[in-house]
Amino acid sequence: MGWDLLRLAIGLVLLLVGGDLLVRGAAGIARRFGVSPTVVGLTVVAFGTSAPELVVCLVAALDGSPGIAFGNVVGSNIANAGLLLGITALVRPLAVNSTLVAREIPMMVLASAVTAVLFLDGALQGGREDALLRGDGLVLALLFGVFLYYTAADVVRSRRSDSLLREAAGHEMVGQKEGRGVPVLVGFVVAGCAGLSIGGDLMVGAASAIARSLGVGDVVIASTIVAVGTSLPELATSVLAARKNEGELALGNIVGSNIFNLLLVLGTTSLVAPVALPAGGGVDLIFMVGLAMVLLPFSLTDQRRITRTEGVVLVAIYVGFTGWQLLRPA
Numbered sequence: 001m002g003w004d005l006l007r008l009a010i011g012l013v014l015l016l017v018g019g020d021l022l023v024r025g026a027a028g029i030a031r032r033f034g035v036s037p038t039v040v041g042l043t044v045v046a047f048g049t050s051a052p053e054l055v056v057c058l059v060a061a062l063d064g065s066p067g068i069a070f071g072n073v074v075g076s077n078i079a080n081a082g083l084l085l086g087i088t089a090l091v092r093p094l095a096v097n098s099t100l101v102a103r104e105i106p107m108m109v110l111a112s113a114v115t116a117v118l119f120l121d122g123a124l125q126g127g128r129e130d131a132l133l134r135g136d137g138l139v140l141a142l143l144f145g146v147f148l149y150y151t152a153a154d155v156v157r158s159r160r161s162d163s164l165l166r167e168a169a170g171h172e173m174v175g176q177k178e179g180r181g182v183p184v185l186v187g188f189v190v191a192g193c194a195g196l197s198i199g200g201d202l203m204v205g206a207a208s209a210i211a212r213s214l215g216v217g218d219v220v221i222a223s224t225i226v227a228v229g230t231s232l233p234e235l236a237t238s239v240l241a242a243r244k245n246e247g248e249l250a251l252g253n254i255v256g257s258n259i260f261n262l263l264l265v266l267g268t269t270s271l272v273a274p275v276a277l278p279a280g281g282g283v284d285l286i287f288m289v290g291l292a293m294v295l296l297p298f299s300l301t302d303q304r305r306i307t308r309t310e311g312v313v314l315v316a317i318y319v320g321f322t323g324w325q326l327l328r329p330a
């Protein structure tokens with residue numbers, strides 16, 4: 001199993017580096033050709049930062065490993081809302097502004113609920129197998145389009161700084177300071193795509209092998225090791241933002257990532273190949289929806305802050321659920 005763990009680690013590094021290079025290159029090229037920061041933030045950065053999860057899901061679905069595709073997205077969302085948000089709140093309590101409460105957190109709850117219903121609606125359609133089919137993927141993709149539209153409209157109307165745009169600006173400033181030309185930026189895009197492709201293939205193969213070695217289901221490995229691994233960029237960004245007292249960016253990064261995972265990643269994956277619900281997956285979906293709903297009252301209490309105490313509760317919930325996952329039968 002040592003070789004499989006090494007493959008998993010190498011695949012994770014390639015995914016993270018590849019995703020970063022893709023965003024830097026694509027954002028830099030877009031800005032060189034005069035594309036507005038709003039368009040860059042809501043398209044290039046939104047898609048690029050979700051690239052690791054998207055590649056893992058696509059490779060898993062096409063390789064006939066639906067458990068990994070399912071576990072990667074659902075596990076990432078549970079890790080984001082429990083572990084990552086909890087750790088970030090422990091670093092510094094997170095202030096929640098009215099826009100985030102009014103739009104993004106409810107949108108995350110809605111996306112979670114819709115995904116769960118689409119996965120579990122087999123019994124309502126003649127007892128077919130529970131799965132996300134192409135029609136379901138289209139519904140998720142359309143919801144993602146609605147979310148982008150309202151986000152863009154709000155940015156343009158209020159001229160406020162959105163977390164996506166600030167992240168895009170960070171990538172662009174690096175490129176501008178170093179004076180990178182278009183050929184270098186194109187090289188970043190090519191290298192990023194190669195890293196994502198190779199890394200995704202390595203991670204899916206290694207995760208399946210590790211699951212067989214340990215006698216657990218693919219979904220357990222995907223929803224723990226793989227999910228936390230692909231969520232590391234969100235953790236780093238959110239903790240850094242919290243330390244700089246930028247709670248809006250920290251919370252927006254985590255909530256936005258969950259919305260992208262469900263609507264963009266799962267939607268795109270199910271348009272390419274059906275994503276079957278693995279054994280025990282229904283419990284994971286219900287838990288994901290419940291954890292998303294917990295964030296709404298958390299964000300409305302204590303002067304609209306997620307406190308350190310609530311951070312401890314979120315981490316404890318995640319640890320308890322993960323422990324149950326590891327102990328449950330494959």
